[in-house]
Amino acid sequence: MKKEQVVNCQFSVWYPIFKKHTIxxxxxxxxxxxxxxxxxxxxxxxxxxxxxxxxTHSENSDLNAEEDIQWSDDETTTxxxxxxxxxxxxxxxxxxxxxxxxxxxxxxxxxxxxxxxxxxxxxxxxxxxxxxxxxxxxxxxxxxxxxxxxxxxxxxxxxxxxxxxxxxxxxWSELIPGGEYRCFVKENKLIAISQRDYTQYYPHVLKQEKPICQDVLEFFHQHVQYNFPDEDFVFDVYRDSLGRVWLIDLNPFGEVTDSLLFTWEELVSSGEIADQQEGPAFRCTTSEVTVQPSPCLSYRIPRDFVDLSTGEDAYKLIDFLKLKKSQQEDSEEEEEEEEESAPQ
Ligand SMILES: Nc1ncnc2c1ncn2[C@@H]1O[C@H](COP(=O)(O)OP(=O)(O)O)[C@@H](O)[C@H]1O
Ligand SMILES: [Mg+2]
Structure with missing residues (x-):
């Protein structure tokens, strides 16, 4: 992947080209x-x-200047x-x-x-x-x-x-995750399509492999192929309940882009996965057994905890504590409900 390919995948580069087919x-x-x-x-x-x-600090009435908020402890004033x-x-x-x-x-x-x-x-x-x-x-x-x-x-x-x-x-558009697909294009040929949310098993995706591939391939031929400045790229689509296909995003053809249910090795040596007579290779999650944790879960213990723990980022801390409090209340309610319904 070259720097130029990354430049071409910026939103402001592709949006004017595909405006009619995206959000x-x-x-x-x-x-x-x-x-x-x-x-x-x-x-x-x-x-x-x-x-x-x-x-969000209404209890403290002398903190009235929005731009210049001060609070202090015994030793320091921040x-x-x-x-x-x-x-x-x-x-x-x-x-x-x-x-x-x-x-x-x-x-x-x-x-x-x-x-x-x-x-x-x-x-x-x-x-x-x-x-x-x-x-x-x-x-x-x-x-x-x-x-x-x-x-x-x-x-x-x-x-x-x-x-x-x-x-x-x-x-804002309510996209049903089961309707999202990632499409890999090499030398201007659509070589592979992957279910985007591969952490879930969607029975209808498995059943509809043929129409999905057909609709996505048609969308590619009619609107995408040869219209993008590169010949290698990855595009994401949404196929709605009527079978209409919408462009969601463009990404570089390379490691920065998640290869989802394929591997970059396979995609780079595309002969292994795509038979051009038969169209692109299609992969989706095929059963509950293969369901995987969402890749973003690992981001839930974020660097921001450093800010939170030092109290440097006071508003983030306040928002975070509010969130925690409401979650705690929710789970207490749930526990109470469970206790009530639990056999004695
Ligand atoms: N306009 C939108 N409204 C609601 N959800 C969206 C919208 N655009 C994208 N999404 C959701 O967010 C996800 C990520 O969007 P995307 O633009 O591909 O960002 P990224 O390149 O960072 O992954 C999509 O898979 C889709 O589920
Ligand atoms: Mg993207």
């Missing part, structure tokens, strides 16, 4: 001070006009200055409104899929810039985009291409 989205340039804020391990909360960012991005905030809110009020956020390549555990709704659905910041600041995938997008490229000696960072807001 409606808005691309906003990410200002330098916002990039710095995202990379900074300090404060989380954003002040200003963003409707969801009321400070001042946290919540950053303000008024212009950017209003652009983001405008875009969120234009997309129906609920969005799925990404950077140039990645969504913060590893961070959804921290959101109070355990979802990537965002309504405000502070929702987006909470996810982005907690995500290693986002940090990867910002700090080392070319890390696995083979042409390490060539200079890194300049990147203009962008916030991508996509209209």
């Amino acid at each position: 409606k989205s808005v691309i906003l340039p990410l200002p330098q001070n916002v990039i710095e804020y995202l990379l900074d391990d300090g404060t989380l909360v954003v002040s200003g006009s963003d409707h969801n960012t009321q400070p 001042t946290v200055t919540a950053p303000e991005f008024p212009e950017f905030t209003s652009k983001v809110l405008e875009a969120i409104n234009a997309l129906g009020g609920r969005v799925f956020p990404k950077l140039n390549w990645s969504a913060p899929r590893d961070a959804n555990w921290i959101a109070l709704n355990s979802s990537l659905q965002c309504h405000s810039l502070s929702d987006i910041f909470l996810l982005f600041k907690s995500s290693d995938f986002i940090t990867h985009d910002l700090t080392q997008p070319f890390i696995q490229c083979s042409d390490q000696d060539s200079p890194d291409p300049a990147i203009n960072y962008e916030l991508v807001l996509r209209k």
